[in-house]
Structure formats: C-alpha cells, structure tokens
Amino acid sequence: MEGKIMQEIAKRIDSGEKVALVTLMSVNGSSPGKSGSIMGVFFDRTTIGTIGGGNLEFQVINSAIEAMKIGENREFELTLAADGSLDMICGGKVKGYIKVFQRRKKLIIAGGGHLGIDLYKLGKYLNMYTVIIDDREEYVTKERFPEADELLWGDIGEILKDYPLDDSSYLVIVTRGHLGDKSAVKAVVGRKTAYVGMIGSRKKVVESYRDLMDEGIQKSDLLEIYSPVGLDISSGEPAEIALGIMAEILKVKNNGTGKHMREVKTINL
Template sequence: MLEITKRLLRAAEGGEPVFLASVLESGPRPLVPGARMLVERSGERLGSLGDTALDDALAAYAPDAFAAHIAATLYVTPGGLSERTAKGATAVYVEVVEAKPVFLIVGAGHIGRSLAKLADFLDFHVAILDDRDDFASSERVPEADEVLCEDFEEALKKYPIGPSTYITLVTRGHKQDELSLRTCLGRGAAYLGMIGSRRRTGAVLEHLREDGFDPEELARVRTPIGLSIGAETPEEIAISIMAEVIMLRRGGDGSVMYHR
C-alpha cells in the first residue's frame, strides 16, 4: 500500500501518469472495498483488486483511460465493464492520476481573461502571456498561476510545451498570432488553437505551408477556434473554446445529447 501511495504522489507531482482502480462496492465478488491496483502505461501493475479476471479487464481498459484522462465509476456486469449502474454489480472507481494539465493563453485581452477564469475553474494550471505591462499582471488576471509579460516569440521559445499543454492563441492581432503559432508548431502540444475568421486563419496557415511547415502539424491546429454555439461575447467565446478543449481531452464528439 505504501508503494502505491508513493507512486500516486509521483504522478500527481509531475511524474508519468498512472491508472488507478479502487473497489467501491464488491457486489457478488469476494472483494475488499478500498482494494487498489495501479497500471502503468507499459502495462506493468502494482497491487490487486482481489480478483484476477477483474484485474485483467481493468488493465485492458487502461490504455483508453490514459487517452481520455478518465475519472469515472465502472460497473462490472456479465457483459463486461460499463459506466451504467446495475443492481448488485461490482463498482470500481477508475482514474488517471497525473499533474494538472497546463492551459497556456497567449494574449491577455478580454477573451484571454475569460479563458483564465474558466481554465482555473476546470482545474488547469493557468499560464497567460502578453507583451503589454498593463495587460499581463496578476492584479488583472488573478486566476493565473503564471503571468508572463514578455515578447510573444521569445517567451514561447523557452516555455516547456508537451502532451499536457493546451495552447490558445488569442492575441490582439494576426501578426502576433502567426508568430506565436510558428513558435508552438511541432512541439507536441495536446491542443493548439488560434482565434480568427476562416479567411484570416486560412491565410495564416497558407503562409506557413508555403514556408515549409509540416502539413500534418498544420492540420492539427484548431482554427477557427472553439465549437459553433453562436458565441458573441468574450465570455461566450471562452466557453466555446473550453468546450472544444474538454471534447478533445475527454474523447467527446460535440454532438447534441438531447433526444426524445
């Protein structure tokens, strides 16, 4: 149990993520509530839930859980694992334990500030960058964990970007957006979005294509940014952007759930 706790702490503090499964309700199986098992990305396991078949089923589920950054309760039925509750089923809480993802906002205008509030609410580590003193300040954006007041290009060159970094380019102009995009491309960000109209963002992508940037990397840029919800105000635009980030992070499809 101590080894499991140590491994969970390492993951939460920035080490490699790990998949955790914990028994909530034993159901028909002779399990002990609270029993835990960890699964590494490699498939290596630590601990056991007390049932070999259940351990195997959850280890097989782990790769998809890593991809979706899952946190859910699963119910074990004769048909397998399900997120739908079932009477008398074994209930297992599963979670990918990892450090907070970084939400990097490039541009501290009205939309940037609204994004900082939402990203903080959604438990991201929030970083915001602007090259203007009166915009990049902790007083103006108190929700940010990091406030960077520097040249966009220089700051982004040295900022650590990786698979847990979500980047939104919402600067005051297309010149700053394009310079920032050039600096962020090809560095493995989980999300890279740029604000702007189809015409303007299409022109930016064409410039980069002509300059030899990888077409596959350009195709991954989310632009125009956000989901189409008819957003008009900075707050509504921020919601549409965060909805797209959540959709991609959790493996959603953005479809309407309403039905009759």
C-alpha cells in the same frame, strides 16, 4: 517526515507533474521496510521518503514509473527471499499500493486581453494549471489574473519556443493581432501537445497558413491546429467565445462527440 513527503507530492502535482505515492500496506516476516512506510516517486525517477531501500525499493520504483506511464493505480506483492521475486535474503513478504496522481491539464493562453481573461476563469473553474503569456507587461499582472499559475511577459513567440509542451498542454492563441498569432503558431507547430487552437476568421487563417507554408511550415502540421477556434455555439460575445473554445477543448480532452446528449442517450417513453 511524512508531512514533508505529502507536501512535496502536493507541490509537484500543483506544478503539473506526474507523481506516484507508494504505501507499504503489510509486512510479514523480516523486511527492510515497515508497514505504513510511504515514498513519493516522480517521473524523473527521483524519490522522497523510503520503503526500505535496496532491491525492494528499486523494483517498486520501476513499477511506479510504469504505473504513471499508463495512468493506473496498482497493488504489488513481493517476496524477500533468495528464491523469491527480489532475490533477497530477508525472508519476508511485503504488500503495497501505488497511487498515481495524474498531471493537471495545463491551459496556456497566448494573449491576456478580454478573451484571455474569460478563458482563464473557465480554466480555473475546471481546475486546470493556467499560464498567461502576453507581450504587454500590464496585461500579465496578478490584478488581472489573481490565481494564474504562471504569468509570462515578453515576446510571445520566443517564450513559446522555449516553453515545455507535452500531451497535457492545451494552448489557445488569442494575441492582440495577426502577427502575434502567427508568431505563436510558428513556435509550437509540429510539437507535441494535446490541443492548439488559434482565433481568427477563415480568411485570416488561410492567409496566415499560406505565409507560414512559404516559410517552410508543413501544411499537414498546420491542419492539426483548431482554427478558427471553438465550437459554433456563441453569439460573438467574448465570454461565449471562451465557452465555445473550452467546450472544444473538453471535446478533445474527453474524446467526446460534441452531439446533444439526447442524440447520444436513447430515451424510451
């Protein structure tokens, strides 16, 4: 059973979910759970395995959900007595540990061209969950993206409109043309994400934004998009543009300054 629990936890982590692993570290006296028992807790409150059931398990699941919300591991100690923390009559005491596994950051690349390939390679290098979307079937193949976690083919705007996004989602819009980029922006603007970036010259960005505002999109939402996308570090080659985009994503993800480290760290000679 323990093997199945760990396999399911690994599967959920790989798919980008928040997961907690609960372990009973010690049991003193009578308890429905045994020392060494483990249980996987998922953010939707489903579980796999057990640490004894009843109010003990109910309270620990609640604690695991709270730990996942704040992203911190925690210990717990509970008394299984009528006058204890669980109002149970077993009479024992349990100590345990909740290990939180953070969701992998998700890199969603709208556009499977040369720049999309370079972004994908950098995303995999950084252990991000990678999603490639394109409206050309031959551009979303295992041959082009052998280790991609998801390959989605079809209308990019329609796919993004239905695709689940959250604060672990980093979306880069690099489709094959102006209309595809605009359609992608329209599908995601105003939704909860960690980052949305769109490639293009300043002129193209201004024109796209004006068109979208004419369609009712709020200016304030559009100004949240990183566009033109990336940091100003490339020569214009696709690989260097991709590196500039990933550098900007890391700056946002890690709340970095983007400064030279020698400006951040003082060196005394």
